[in-house]
Amino acid sequence: MSTATFRIWRGQGGQGQLEDYTTEISEGMVVLDAVHAVQADQANDLACRWNCKAGKCGSCSAEINGRPRLMCMTRLSDLDTNKPVTVEPLRTFPHVRDLVTDVSWNYRVKKRIRPFTPRLPDAADGTWRMQQADIDRVQEFRKCIECFLCQDVCHVLRDHAKHEEFIGPRFLVHVAALEMHPLDTLDRVPELREAYGVGYCNITKCCTTVCPENIKITDNAIIPLKERVVDRYYDPIRMLVRRLKGG
Amino acid sequence: MADIEEFEHDVLVIGAGGAGLRAAIGASEAGARVGLVCKSLLGKAHTVMAEGGVAAALAHVDDRDSWRVHFADTMRGGQYLNNWRMAELHAREAPDRVRELEAYGAVFDRTSDGRILQRNFGGHRYPRLAHVGDRTGLEMIRTLQDKAIHLAIDVHMEVTIVALLKDGERLSGAFAYDRERGRFRLFRTKALVLATGGVGRAYSITSNSWEYTADGQALAYDAGADLQDMEFVQFHPTGMIWPPSVRGILVTEGVRGEGGVLRNSEGRRFMFDDIPENYRNQTADTPEEGWSYTQGDKNARRPPELLTRDHVARCIMREVRAGRGSPHGGVFLDIAWIKEKLPNASEVIKKKLPSMYHQFKELADIDITKEAMEVGPTTHYMMGGIRVDGDTQMTNVPGLFAAGECAAGLHGANRLGGNSLSDLLVFGKRAGEHAAAFAASKGEARVDRGELDAIARKALAPFELGPGGEGPYHVQHDLQSMMQDLVGIVRREDEMRKALDGFEGLRERAAKAGVGGNREYNPGWHTAMDLGNLLAISEAITLSALERKESRGGHFRDDYPDKDAEAAKYNLVVRKGAGGEMKLSRVTIPPLPAELAAIIEEQKS
Numbered sequence: 097m098s099t100a101t102f103r104i105w106r107g108q109g110g111q112g113q114l115e116d117y118t119t120e121i122s123e124g125m126v127v128l129d130a131v132h133a134v135q136a137d138q139a140n141d142l143a144c145r146w147n148c149k150a151g152k153c154g155s156c157s158a159e160i161n162g163r164p165r166l167m168c169m170t171r172l173s174d175l176d177t178n179k180p181v182t183v184e185p186l187r188t189f190p191h192v193r194d195l196v197t198d199v200s201w202n203y204r205v206k207k208r209i210r211p212f213t214p215r216l217p218d219a220a221d222g223t224w225r226m227q228q229a230d231i232d233r234v235q236e237f238r239k240c241i242e243c244f245l246c247q248d249v250c251h252v253l254r255d256h257a258k259h260e261e262f263i264g265p266r267f268l269v270h271v272a273a274l275e276m277h278p279l280d281t282l283d284r285v286p287e288l289r290e291a292y293g294v295g296y297c298n299i300t301k302c303c304t305t306v307c308p309e310n311i312k313i314t315d316n317a318i319i320p321l322k323e324r325v326v327d328r329y330y331d332p333i334r335m336l337v338r339r340l341k342g343g
Numbered sequence: 344m345a346d347i348e349e350f351e352h353d354v355l356v357i358g359a360g361g362a363g364l365r366a367a368i369g370a371s372e373a374g375a376r377v378g379l380v381c382k383s384l385l386g387k388a389h390t391v392m393a394e395g396g397v398a399a400a401l402a403h404v405d406d407r408d409s410w411r412v413h414f415a416d417t418m419r420g421g422q423y424l425n426n427w428r429m430a431e432l433h434a435r436e437a438p439d440r441v442r443e444l445e446a447y448g449a450v451f452d453r454t455s456d457g458r459i460l461q462r463n464f465g466g467h468r469y470p471r472l473a474h475v476g477d478r479t480g481l482e483m484i485r486t487l488q489d490k491a492i493h494l495a496i497d498v499h500m501e502v503t504i505v506a507l508l509k510d511g512e513r514l515s516g517a518f519a520y521d522r523e524r525g526r527f528r529l530f531r532t533k534a535l536v537l538a539t540g541g542v543g544r545a546y547s548i549t550s551n552s553w554e555y556t557a558d559g560q561a562l563a564y565d566a567g568a569d570l571q572d573m574e575f576v577q578f579h580p581t582g583m584i585w586p587p588s589v590r591g592i593l594v595t596e597g598v599r600g601e602g603g604v605l606r607n608s609e610g611r612r613f614m615f616d617d618i619p620e621n622y623r624n625q626t627a628d629t630p631e632e633g634w635s636y637t638q639g640d641k642n643a644r645r646p647p648e649l650l651t652r653d654h655v656a657r658c659i660m661r662e663v664r665a666g667r668g669s670p671h672g673g674v675f676l677d678i679a680w681i682k683e684k685l686p687n688a689s690e691v692i693k694k695k696l697p698s699m700y701h702q703f704k705e706l707a708d709i710d711i712t713k714e715a716m717e718v719g720p721t722t723h724y725m726m727g728g729i730r731v732d733g734d735t736q737m738t739n740v741p742g743l744f745a746a747g748e749c750a751a752g753l754h755g756a757n758r759l760g761g762n763s764l765s766d767l768l769v770f771g772k773r774a775g776e777h778a779a780a781f782a783a784s785k786g787e788a789r790v791d792r793g794e795l796d797a798i799a800r801k802a803l804a805p806f807e808l809g810p811g812g813e814g815p816y817h818v819q820h821d822l823q824s825m826m827q828d829l830v831g832i833v834r835r836e837d838e839m840r841k842a843l844d845g846f847e848g849l850r851e852r853a854a855k856a857g858v859g860g861n862r863e864y865n866p867g868w869h870t871a872m873d874l875g876n877l878l879a880i881s882e883a884i885t886l887s888a889l890e891r892k893e894s895r896g897g898h899f900r901d902d903y904p905d906k907d908a909e910a911a912k913y914n915l916v917v918r919k920g921a922g923g924e925m926k927l928s929r930v931t932i933p934p935l936p937a938e939l940a941a942i943i944e945e946q947k948s
């Protein structure tokens with residue numbers, strides 16, 4: 097059996113340092129296994145989040161060798177274990193302890209987004225009819241596991257800290273799922289421009305590259321939302337009509 | 344004590360999986376002030392992992408389906424130990440609960456005429472599982488979560504309940520710590536719903552997360568509630584077995600529902616070798632008929648791969664023990680073979696089973712559209728749990744309710760796939776509404792402050808022992824291996840007695856578990872505190888399994904391989920005796936009302 101060294105961020109409230117732990121590794125191991133081994137044998141109080149260990153719950157987000165990833169879906173065989181593997185908490189959120197950050201901002205943002213509001217049922221039995229083709233794109237967005245990796249890499253949040261003005265890629269995906277839901281009746285375009293700050297996104301696509309669910313965040317969610325805003329507010333013909341109507 | 348933060352609610356719901364969220368919504372819509380507590384972040388509970396679907400007799404794909412067939416399937420699957428009132432309510436109400444989820448915004452896969460699509464699953468006579476590819480649990484939890492956050496519900500995330508409090512006979516509150524700061528909290532409440540899920544972390548090979556440490560069952564037991572059917576632990580036939588670090592992670596039954604077959608190392612499709620008598624009429628005679636069934640042929644019968652989970656798990660064990668297993672000690676599950684039948688098989692597999700495709704690709708480097716998977720049984724679900732009233736979900740402790748996996752009754756000796764998600768919705772709603780009604784009809788319950796100091800002191804003991812004490816993770820691992828080896832899929836008297844002896848030593852070690860560091864986000868400390876729950880409930884499982892001297896459903900005794908007709912007449916109940924000892928008793932199952940008995944007869948053909 098061989099060993100590898102994991103350089104794990106330890107500390108509290110943003111204060112801390114990287115510490116090296118050497119542990120045995122075996123075939124098929126993922127980074128989360130190594131963190132658990134360290135926790136069991138060397139550092140009982142090493143804080144990390146996880147639930148499913150199968151890429152389904154989005155709890156175990158971290159920065160591995162500087163890249164935002166899920167610890168449970170990062171196989172050691174994909175990393176160079178001859179060098180120490182660094183494991184650090186997400187950078188965009190306030191640090192709590194070790195690998196755990198305070199992601200509560202995301203939950204507050206979600207609450208600000210007006211809920212799903214369906215039209216009245218249209219079938220005789222009191223339900224709705226929808227075609228698979230019409231829900232395919234919504235289903236893509238609903239795959240989101242709320243790992244917040246996209247929020248972590250988005251420079252509008254990470255470098256410019258626009259947490260008040262911009263809801264971030266995760267919630268633009270959420271709004272897109274509502275906007276494109278065949279049953280939903282609300283018009284969210286004004287909020288997209290104002291409260292949600294879709295204009296801050298300059299389509300660098302960093303969010304799309306880290307999404308473990310392979311959601312095409314930028315192309316399929318954000319760009320169509322931007323187009324809706326542009327159509328509404330900046331389309332010259334519409335602007336003219338509005339002016340004539342005095343609106 | 345000065346450092347206890349206090350909160351007050353009419354109804355406190357513990358657990359934010361499907362059952363807890365639905366209970367909180369139900370109680371809130373009934374007008375109660377609701378608090379919702381969970382150990383992890385919101386939306387991360389076990390329910391998020393559910394894959395295959397939610398069972399409900401909507402009859403969208405096969406109009407022969409109805410609540411009566413669903414009821415009969417559930418009773419047969421549970422080997423008639425089910426609480427028949429719950430089985431009836433569940434079958435009748437599940438369709439409405441699924442439609443309601445759609446009204447909350449869930450987006451299920453569709454039939455060609457635009458309705459909710461349904462798929463085949465083990466033990467269900469007709470295609471019955473409403474689903475979203477193989478991520479139905481995510482759809483369900485996200486939908487309920489998004490609904491709940493817009494209601495007046497106070498959510499307490501990353502907070503763990505360590506004890507329930509009583510005012511005389513009645514439930515009055517709960518004591519907790521918050522993960523982030525490690526501070527204590529007191530919740531006063533008039534009614535409380537436990538929706539804490541299962542016990543899978545008592546075993547080493549499991550599909551369950553760190554949260555499944557039997558908390559709800561242990562809290563209820565300590566508060567004087569009855570536990571029932573604790574011997575019935577479900578081992579899902581198909582967990583991943585290779586590489587070792589992914590051992591136990593679930594491979595959904597949906598794979599078999601879409602046409603996947605099981606083969607041994609000789610390439611033989613061994614499930615045809617042993618078809619139980621009471622399923623013979625409904626099982627295909629030939630592979631061809633089985634395939635037709637998975638493709639929607641209404642005249643075909645289901646393939647033997649879709650027999651109930653207990654049976655499939657045992658057949659797999661038989662192959663492995665007979666030396667016909669796969670290289671890593673399981674068998675082969677093959678969905679790739681359907682390319683012989685379908686020209687676009689690879690696309691179909693990726694569309695119907697996207698997360699399985701992803702999971703094997705990323706974790707095992709296997710492309711399931713080209714190769715077979717290696718699978719073996721994994722600890723998956725707890726049929727037993729807190730004994731509740733079928734209509735209201737109240738336990739024998741007034742004001743204490745339970746719903747979802749931590750409650751017992753609906754599934755009897757073996758749960759059918761898909762019946763858990765519908766259980767959460769049907770009984771989560773009922774528990775929430777009845778808890779709200781209970782709270783509205785009662786005055787304040789008092790909390791005895793004297794108790795709090797003692798609970799807090801016990802909770803902090805691991806810090807006094809410090810890092811030099813027994814390692815909490817090591818104690819947990821040793822308990823898990825003991826349960827896996829001695830009280831696992833195949834059980835024997837002498838082995839279970841050994842386990843019973845083992846508990847004492849483990850309890851002593853757990854009492855000496857020590858941790859370093861401070862109270863803030865300290866998983867070692869949390870693990871040390873969880874040990875008591877895991878140990879108590881593992882002992883209840885072992886005692887009950889020893890007492891049931893027959894094989895039925897999820898409970899298989901090597902020394903009593905047959906069913907005993909007498910044992911079909913009672914449930915085993917565990918309760919805390921006056922001196923703190925664990926007491927076991929047999930409780931006779933009340934006779935089925937004539938109408939329900941007639942349904943079972945009519946569905947037997």
Ligand SMILES: Cc1cc2nc3c(=O)[nH]c(=O)nc-3n(C[C@H](O)[C@H](O)[C@H](O)COP(=O)(O)OP(=O)(O)OC[C@H]3O[C@@H](n4cnc5c(N)ncnc54)[C@H](O)[C@@H]3O)c2cc1C
Pocket residue numbers: 357358359360361362363380381382383388389390391392393394395396397398479480502503504505538539540541550551554558559593723724746747748749760761762763764765767
């Ligand atoms: C991989 C997998 C696939 C599955 N697929 C299916 C399927 O296709 N169909 C189906 O019907 N079933 C399926 N199941 C089973 C089903 O998912 C579970 O039985 C069900 O989700 C349990 O829901 P619950 O609401 O009872 O509990 P959970 O969703 O587990 O929620 C429990 C909650 O209780 C909280 N909690 C626990 N203890 C405490 C405490 N002490 N203090 C505070 N909070 C606490 C937890 O934090 C959590 O929020 C599957 C299970 C697994 C593991």
Ligand code: SF4
Pocket residue numbers: 249250251252264265296297298299300301302303304314318
């Ligand atoms: S594409 Fe937009 S949302 Fe995504 S990372 Fe770039 S700026 Fe942020």
Ligand code: SF4
Pocket residue numbers: 154239240241242243244245246247265266269303306307308309310311313
């Ligand atoms: S959109 Fe993708 S990266 Fe962002 S939170 Fe969802 S799953 Fe994670």
Ligand code: FES
Pocket residue numbers: 145146147148149150151152153154155156157166167168169
């Ligand atoms: S533990 Fe659930 S995504 Fe990693």
